[in-house]
Amino acid sequence: MSGPNTRTLTLDRLAASRRLHAFYVLTKPRVNTLIVFCAIIGMFLAVPAGLPDAARVLSATLGIAFVAGAAAAFNCMIESRIDAHMSRTRGRPLPRGELGNGETLVFAGVLGACGLVILHQFVNPLTMWLTLATFVGYAVIYTVVLKPRTPQNIVIGGASGAMPPVLGWAAVTGEVSADALLLFLIIFAWTPPHFWALALYRTEDYARAGLPMLPVTHGEQYTRLSVLLYTCILFAVTLLPFATRMSGWLYLFAAVALGGAFLHHAWRLYVTYSDRLARKTFRFSILYLFLLFAGLLTDHYIRF
Secondary structure, three states: OHHHHHHHHHHHHHHHHHHHHHHHHHOOHHHHHHHHHHHHHHHHHOOOOOOOOHHHHHHHHHHHHHHHHHHHHHHHHHOHHHHOOOOOOOOOOOOOOOOOHHHHHHHHHHHHHHHHHHHHHHOOHHHHHHHHHHHHHHHHHHHHHHOOOOOOHHHHHHHHHOOHHHHHHHHHHOOOOHHHHHHHHHHHHHHHHHHHHHHHHOHHHHHHHOOOOHHHHHOHHHHHHHHHHHHHHHHHHOOHHHHOOOOOHHHHHHHHHHHHHHHHHHHHHHHOOOHHHHHHHHHHHHHHHHHHHHHHHHHHHHHO
16 A cells, blocks of 8 residues: 555655756756856955955845846746747746746745845845846846847846846945946946857847847847957956956956957957857856956955
């Protein structure tokens, strides 16, 4: 008698595990990792000397991660039909029918509300309001308004994606300084070449989904030139922390070396395009941001 019952219990556990994993996937954990990383860097850079309060760092990290996960889940719900037409996203939980819109909306609402409460109660109201504004910027303004209507969606919507270090800075200091805005500017300039490299080798996907991404509306050659030009802008912007004395020589060396490598990728992409090079450029852009901010943090503690 125990055999069938045991098998039923095992199947129930597997089903529950799959559903939990589906909800986890909704939060776009790889993207969320980069968001949280940049926010934490902002927290540590905000302290002139020493370390930020550990409890505040933990609370801010959890709160920001929860709201970012909620925004990602809301994005998945809004774009579920679009995702079903794209090879990159058709394996997400909603297109596969693993979850429904109703439960996704509830999940996003509960997760986002928990994050905002944590930020308000254990961090400060400014960080809560800035994080809420970031949620609206990404989940509503970018996803609902910009992405389906303009090829400049990445440029304009990039403001939301550039907010994490500002949120981290505000969490520790209770204010937004010029140095925090420099961190914002770096990610804002990084976003177009990062996403357009992806869009280049996913052009057919975006065209099939009816999204006006730059390669679809303006062609491959124009997009490749845009990647190169925005990478030049990014290179210049990353020198500003040194120019304003926010950072020292170690960061300058890292910024020049990493920027030179990014420019090399962008130049090759422009001159001798291939999907393989576009994938390589996209992957490098993620590593680039990790290493650039890690270099900024290392320089901060070596100087002080």
